[in-house]
Amino acid sequence: MKIISILFILLFVFPSKLSAAINPDLNGDGAVDIRDLRQLIPGFSNIFDYNSLLASFGVYQPVTQGTVYYVSPTGSTGNSGTQSSPWSLGKANQSAPAGSTVILLPGTYTENISPPSGTAGNPTIFKASSLYQAVINNKEASLQGKSYIIISGIKFQxxxxxxxxxxxxxxxxxxxxxFHQSWPGGYKAGDFNGFSYAGTYLTIRGSRFGWWHAGDMLGLQSASNVLIEDNDFSQAAxxxxxxxxxxxxFVIRRNLFHxxxxxxxxxxxxxxxxDNYLFEDNIIFDSNWDGSPLPPDASSDPNAPGANQVVKFNTGKGIFRNNLLVGNNKGLDSGTTGMFYVALDSPxxxxxxxxxYHNTxxxxxxxxxxxxxxINSSRDANNVFKNNVISGQGGFDFLVNDSSLAINxxxxxxxxxxxxxxxxxKVISISGATKTVAEAQAQMPGVFKNNLAASPVFVNPGAITQGKADIANWPTIVGYGDFALTAASPGKGQAEALTYVTSPVNNSSNLTLADALxxxxxxxxxxxxxIIVGSTRTRVVRRVDNFNxxxxxxxTAAVNDRVYLGKFGPGSDIGIKP
Incomplete structure (x- = not known):
C-alpha cells in the first residue's frame, strides 16, 4: 500500500512527468485525476483523504514566504513567535508583518483569524502545520477590508x-x-450565510464542505471575479x-456536488x-430534497423542504458545459421542477x-x-442548447413553461x-403542448434541429443505484466514465461543431465567428x-464581443472552418467527455 501511495503522490504532485509515462487511468474515464485514487484505495472517499495521504508523507507543504511565525492555542502574546515559543492567534493577527507566513500548530483555537493584508507580490499566509489539525472552533475568518491573503489547511468548525x-x-x-457545522437543538429561524464574501478576486480551491443548516452555505451575491475549483461537496448538505x-x-469547475x-x-x-459565468466539469449527484425526513434544522422552511431546481441559471453570457447531473432528487413537489432551471422573476x-452544451x-x-x-421578461433571448444528452427524466427532457419566453x-x-x-x-413541452422530438423539429424547425430521439447507451448507468446504496463512497462509484457513450450509441462521434469562421484570416490574432459566446x-x-479552428489549436485571449x-x-482560417472547444474536437461524442 505504501508503494501504491507513493505512486499516487508522484501522480498528483508531478502529473506531467508521471502520467505521460504510465497514464494510470484506473477508473477508465479517460482522465488521470483524483477519482483514480478513489478507485484504487478503498476507504478514500473524498479528496481530503487524498490530502491526508499527502500529509502522511510530508507532502502537505503549502508555500511559505517572508518571515515565518508560529502560533498555538496555548501560545502567549509575550512569546517570540518561534515554534518553541509560539504566539497566540490574536497576537499574530495584530503583529505579523504584511507578507509574512503564520503557521498554526495543532489544536483548537477560540479566536478569529484576521491576518494583515499582504500585497500582490507578497500575500500574507496563515496555514496549518498539519492538514485540518488547526481547528477554528465557533470563530471565523474575519476579513473585512482585507486583501492579498492565503488561508490554507485549516478546519473551520x-x-x-x-x-x-x-x-x-x-x-x-x-x-x-x-468547513463544517453541527447545530443541534432544532430548527433555527433566520437565513444567513456560512461563508459570506463581498468583494473581488476570491479563490476557493481543494477544500471540503460538510453541513450548513441556516441558509446559503456560500453567500457570494456581492462577489465578483471568483474561482471555485476542485472542491469536495460530496458529503455536503x-x-x-x-x-x-x-x-x-465566476468560474466554477471540477467540483463534486451533493x-x-x-x-x-x-x-x-x-x-x-x-455576467460571464463558466460552470464546467462538475459532477452533481443526489441533490435536492430526496423525500426522506429531514433533521429539524436542515431547511430554511421545514414545511416545504427542497427547491424546484438543482441548478438555477439566470444569467447573461453564461456557459454551462461538460457537467454530469445524474441521480438527483425530486425536490419541491412541483411539476415545473428541473435539474437545469431558469425562472425569470424580480429583481x-x-x-x-x-x-x-456537452452536458449529460x-x-x-x-x-x-x-x-x-x-414576469414577461424581455431579457430571455438567444440561448443555445447543443450536444447535450438529456434522458430518463421523470418529467420532460425539455420544458418551456410560459408562452412569453422568446423560445423562437x-x-x-x-x-x-x-x-x-x-x-x-413526448419528451418536449412548449407552453403546455407536449411533443415528440420529430414533432418539435417539424413544427419549430428554426429552434429544434438535428436532435436524436434514442437511448444514449451509456457504459454503466447502474452506477446511480450503486452510488445511492453507498452514499458515503459515491465519488468512487459514479463518474464520467460510467456515462460515456458506448460504440452502439447513436450519439457516438455525432457532436456538432460549435460554430464556424465567417471571415478569412491569414496568420491573425483576430478571429470572427458566427458565434463567439x-x-x-x-x-x-x-x-x-x-479552441480548435479547423485543425489548428489556439487559445482565447479575449472575447471582444458576441462574434469576435x-x-x-x-x-490562418478560411470561411466556414469549423470551431470546437479544445477537448471536443471533430468526431466527438454528444454529451460529456472526461
Missing part, C-alpha cells in the same frame, strides 16, 4: 457562527480547508443552497446581462446569450431542462432527447479556453 465574513475584500484565497451568486466573472436537502447553486444575473429577470443530464425524477418567465430565438440542436422515465416519447477568455480569473475573439498563437 461551527455550531452556529459563520465560518468566514469578508466585506470590501479582494484577492483572498482559501485552499485545502475544511445545506439548508438552502450551497452557493448563490448575483455578480459577474446536497440531499436542497439545490446546489443559484446564479442570479446582474442587471447588465454581461434580475435575465437569461440571454447563454450557451449550454440523466435519470432524474423531474424535468431535465425547465424554463420559466414569471433559441437553438436546440444535436442533443439526444430520450424517453422519459415513464417511457413517453461558446468560449471563455477566463474573465480575468483563469486562462482562456483552448482575440487568440494566441495567431491562426
Amino acid at each position: 461551527s455550531s452556529g457562527p459563520r465560518w468566514v465574513t469578508a466585506g470590501s475584500a479582494n484577492h483572498i484565497t482559501f485552499e485545502n480547508c475544511y 445545506s439548508g438552502h443552497i450551497e452557493f448563490g451568486t448575483s455578480r459577474g466573472n 446536497n440531499p436537502w436542497d439545490r446546489i447553486a443559484a446564479v442570479e444575473s446582474a442587471a447588465t446581462g454581461d 434580475n429577470p435575465i437569461f440571454e446569450n447563454s450557451r449550454i 443530464i440523466h435519470s432524474n425524477p423531474r424535468s431535465g431542462i425547465s424554463l420559466h418567465d414569471k 430565438t433559441y437553438l436546440v440542436s444535436s442533443n439526444i432527447l430520450a424517453n422519459t422515465g415513464g417511457g413517453s416519447t 461558446y468560449f471563455s477568455d477566463g474573465f480575468g480569473v483563469v486562462e482562456g479556453d483552448e 475573439l482575440q487568440v494566441s498563437p495567431a491562426v
Whole structure:
C-alpha cells in the first residue's frame, strides 16, 4: 500500500512527468485525476483523504514566504513567535508583518483569524502545520477590508457562527480547508450565510464542505471575479443552497456536488446581462430534497423542504458545459421542477446569450431542462442548447413553461432527447403542448434541429443505484466514465461543431465567428479556453464581443472552418467527455 501511495503522490504532485509515462487511468474515464485514487484505495472517499495521504508523507507543504511565525492555542502574546515559543492567534493577527507566513500548530483555537493584508507580490499566509489539525472552533475568518491573503489547511468548525465574513475584500484565497457545522437543538429561524464574501478576486480551491443548516452555505451575491475549483461537496448538505451568486466573472469547475436537502447553486444575473459565468466539469449527484425526513434544522422552511431546481441559471453570457447531473432528487413537489432551471422573476429577470452544451443530464425524477418567465421578461433571448444528452427524466427532457419566453430565438440542436422515465416519447413541452422530438423539429424547425430521439447507451448507468446504496463512497462509484457513450450509441462521434469562421484570416490574432459566446477568455480569473479552428489549436485571449475573439498563437482560417472547444474536437461524442 505504501508503494501504491507513493505512486499516487508522484501522480498528483508531478502529473506531467508521471502520467505521460504510465497514464494510470484506473477508473477508465479517460482522465488521470483524483477519482483514480478513489478507485484504487478503498476507504478514500473524498479528496481530503487524498490530502491526508499527502500529509502522511510530508507532502502537505503549502508555500511559505517572508518571515515565518508560529502560533498555538496555548501560545502567549509575550512569546517570540518561534515554534518553541509560539504566539497566540490574536497576537499574530495584530503583529505579523504584511507578507509574512503564520503557521498554526495543532489544536483548537477560540479566536478569529484576521491576518494583515499582504500585497500582490507578497500575500500574507496563515496555514496549518498539519492538514485540518488547526481547528477554528465557533470563530471565523474575519476579513473585512482585507486583501492579498492565503488561508490554507485549516478546519473551520461551527455550531452556529459563520465560518468566514469578508466585506470590501479582494484577492483572498482559501485552499485545502475544511468547513463544517453541527447545530443541534432544532430548527433555527433566520437565513444567513456560512461563508459570506463581498468583494473581488476570491479563490476557493481543494477544500471540503460538510453541513450548513441556516441558509446559503456560500453567500457570494456581492462577489465578483471568483474561482471555485476542485472542491469536495460530496458529503455536503445545506439548508438552502450551497452557493448563490448575483455578480459577474465566476468560474466554477471540477467540483463534486451533493446536497440531499436542497439545490446546489443559484446564479442570479446582474442587471447588465454581461455576467460571464463558466460552470464546467462538475459532477452533481443526489441533490435536492430526496423525500426522506429531514433533521429539524436542515431547511430554511421545514414545511416545504427542497427547491424546484438543482441548478438555477439566470444569467447573461453564461456557459454551462461538460457537467454530469445524474441521480438527483425530486425536490419541491412541483411539476415545473428541473435539474437545469431558469425562472425569470424580480429583481434580475435575465437569461440571454447563454450557451449550454456537452452536458449529460440523466435519470432524474423531474424535468431535465425547465424554463420559466414569471414576469414577461424581455431579457430571455438567444440561448443555445447543443450536444447535450438529456434522458430518463421523470418529467420532460425539455420544458418551456410560459408562452412569453422568446423560445423562437433559441437553438436546440444535436442533443439526444430520450424517453422519459415513464417511457413517453413526448419528451418536449412548449407552453403546455407536449411533443415528440420529430414533432418539435417539424413544427419549430428554426429552434429544434438535428436532435436524436434514442437511448444514449451509456457504459454503466447502474452506477446511480450503486452510488445511492453507498452514499458515503459515491465519488468512487459514479463518474464520467460510467456515462460515456458506448460504440452502439447513436450519439457516438455525432457532436456538432460549435460554430464556424465567417471571415478569412491569414496568420491573425483576430478571429470572427458566427458565434463567439461558446468560449471563455477566463474573465480575468483563469486562462482562456483552448479552441480548435479547423485543425489548428489556439487559445482565447479575449472575447471582444458576441462574434469576435482575440487568440494566441495567431491562426490562418478560411470561411466556414469549423470551431470546437479544445477537448471536443471533430468526431466527438454528444454529451460529456472526461
